[in-house]
Amino acid sequence: MAVSKRIVLRFPRRLVDRPIVSRLVKDYNLDFNILKASVTPDEEGLMVMELSGKQDDYDNGIRYLAETGVKIQSLSQNVTRNEERCTYCGACITICPTGAFELDPVSRRVTFDNEKCLACELCIKACPPRAMELHF
Numbered sequence: 378m379a380v381s382k383r384i385v386l387r388f389p390r391r392l393v394d395r396p397i398v399s400r401l402v403k404d405y406n407l408d409f410n411i412l413k414a415s416v417t418p419d420e421e422g423l424m425v426m427e428l429s430g431k432q433d434d435y436d437n438g439i440r441y442l443a444e445t446g447v448k449i450q451s452l453s454q455n456v457t458r459n460e461e462r463c464t465y466c467g468a469c470i471t472i473c474p475t476g477a478f479e480l481d482p483v484s485r486r487v488t489f490d491n492e493k494c495l496a497c498e499l500c501i502k503a504c505p506p507r508a509m510e511l512h513f
């Protein structure tokens with residue numbers, strides 16, 4: 378059976394320049410489509426990709442990633458903002474790799490576009506009043 382899933386991969390600093398993703402093609406017969414790639418302020422690599430192939434190959438590829446030290450996250454998680462807690466401080470704007478936060482020039486408030494969110498969780502740690510919440 379073939380599968381195709383959108384996942385978020387986080388590479389610790391020691392793995393950022395290793396050819397890990399290319400091995401998914403070479404050794405595990407998987408196809409990938411990178412939707413987003415960036416390096417976070419603490420130099421962790423963040424990659425959002427669609428990974429597809431046969432179920433067994435997919436499972437083995439995911440196991441390989443996990444054993445190598447890559448953290449894997451499904452995009453089925455949902456990140457929301459608790460409007461009562463947000464102070465519109467703006468700390469999340471530069472942290473978010475997809476530009477889900479914007480400063481409204483008129484109201485001076487920070488807007489949050491859930492449609493752009495990839496559930497990478499970076500804003501959750503960065504938000505001083507803990508307004509960003511992760512739901513499963």
Ligand code: SF4
Binds near residue numbers: 462465467468469470
């Ligand atoms: S960091 Fe938190 S409190 Fe500040 S604007 Fe973003 S969501 Fe609101």
Ligand code: SF4
Binds near residue numbers: 456478
């Ligand atoms: S979890 Fe936060 S930082 Fe990550 S994409 Fe969503 S809004 Fe942006």
